[in-house]
Amino acid sequence: MPEGHSVHRIANQFRASFVGKPVEVTSPQGRFAAGAAKLDGATIVDAKAVGKQMFLEFDNGLFLTVHLGLYGSWDFAGDFSLDPTTRSAKGRMGQTNMRGTELVDSAGEDSWKSIGAPRRARMRMSESEKREDDIDVFPPEPIGAVRVRILAETVVADLRGPTKCDVATPEEVDATIAKLGPDPLVDSPKKGADRFYERVHKTKTMIGLLLMDQSVVAGVGNVYRAELLYRARLNPHTPGNEVPEETVRALWKDWTKLLKSGVELGQMMTMSHLSKKSYAAAMKSRDDRHWVYHREGLPCRTCGTNILMEEAAGRKLYWCPVCQA
Incomplete structure (x- = not known):
C-alpha cells in the first residue's frame, strides 16, 4: 500500500x-x-x-x-x-x-x-x-x-x-480530513506535534498499533512504522500513555524528516549516517534502505540479534528485541 x-x-x-x-x-x-x-x-x-x-x-x-x-x-x-x-x-x-x-x-x-x-x-x-x-x-x-x-x-x-x-x-x-491525524506536510510543526502527542497520550493502545492508525497520525504505513520505532529505540508494545512526551515529540520530528525525504527521493530511505558508498548501495537496493523492515531472522544492523516479525492487527511488525527492549 x-x-x-x-x-x-x-x-x-x-x-x-x-x-x-x-x-x-x-x-x-x-x-x-x-x-x-x-x-x-x-x-x-x-x-x-x-x-x-x-x-x-x-x-x-x-x-x-x-x-x-x-x-x-x-x-x-x-x-x-x-x-x-x-x-x-x-x-x-x-x-x-x-x-x-x-x-x-x-x-x-x-x-x-x-x-x-x-x-x-x-x-x-x-x-x-x-x-x-x-x-x-x-x-x-x-x-x-x-x-x-x-x-x-x-x-x-x-x-x-x-x-x-x-x-x-x-x-x-x-x-x-477532520477524522485524520496530523500530516507533517499539512500541519504546522507545533500544531502537528501537539495533535500527535494528544492522540497518543490518551490511550493504552500499544504504540506499534497507534502509528498505523490514520486517525492518530496520517500517512504512516508498515515500513515507516517499523523504522520509526527502531530509530526511536522504542518497544512497539509500549502503551501510548506510557511513552514519554519527549519521545512522542521526537517521533513526530523524525516522521517529519522521513516524510520530507521520501517526497524528495521517491524512496523510503530510513537509514542514516551512511558512508557515500553505503548510501549509493542503499539507493540501488531497497533491501539496504531499512534498519528492520522485512528483515525477520536477519541480524540487527546494530546489535546482531535476529530481527523479529509478528502479526499485529493483521499486519507484519518488525522489531529488534534488544535495541527496542
Missing part, C-alpha cells in the same frame, strides 16, 4: 501537469460514470494529499477524493510537466541520491530516466514509481479496468483499482 510520501508525490504531479487546465473526465470501466459526469469539463484548481488520501479540487466546487488502498495506482501519459522534486532530481524520480549521482534500482523502481525525452512518456505512480513503455499516439487507449480517466490537452491520468474514489463537496472533504 502506498505510504504518505507516495501520495504527496502524486499530488505534486497533478499540480504540475493538470492544475489550471480544463479536463475531460470519464470512466472507461463504467463503474464511476455518474461521478465522472459531475466533473467532466471542469478545470482542476488544486491537488493536495493528507496522509494516504488525495483530493483533486475542481472549479465547479466539487472534489475527486481518492484512496489507492492495496491495489490502486495512477498512470500518467503524455507531455509531462515536472513537479519541483522531480526537477531537483534532474528529471529522475526514485533513482537518484539527490547528489548528482545517477542510480538504477535493481528492483525496478527506476521511474523516469529522462522525463523530458521522449515527450510522450508513460509512468505508473503507486507504492513505487515505474517507467512504462513510451506512447506513439495520444491519448493512449485505456489499459485494464480504468476507473477514472482525466484527460487534458497534452497529458492523461488513469486511475485503476482504488479502495476509495468519490465525488465530494467541500464540506465532505473537510469532514474527511
